Amino acid sequence: MIKYADSLKSITAKEFCEGVGLEPGFDNEFSKMRNLTHRLKAAGLNTDLL
Template sequence: MTENDIYQSIKQVLAAAPRNQYTVEMHLQMLKYADALKTVTSKEFCEGVGLKPSFGTEFSKMRNLTQRLKAAGLDTTLL
């Protein structure tokens, strides 16, 4: 899956998310694709997905959190 494919997938999931679950779904998608996007800057991520630049901080947090969760046994391929 290419970087652009990932962005399109995330856009589709976010567009289909119920309004009260949008942020939760955004965080879940960030966790799911953290490894595939580890060389992407938060600015590039936000631009690719069409998010406000302020969400870049959330992307960085989720990418860092992914490593801790994987060390505890999370399999991101199951998300």
């Protein structure tokens, strides 16, 4: 999620989980990672280097 956060901006957590075959409970983890990515990028993380 962190590496591909920009590409996955337009997809919902539910859509992502359904698309890759994860159980619905993982949508919460997807959302957490999305929020974490915003904070990491604000702190200077360059996702192109991952």
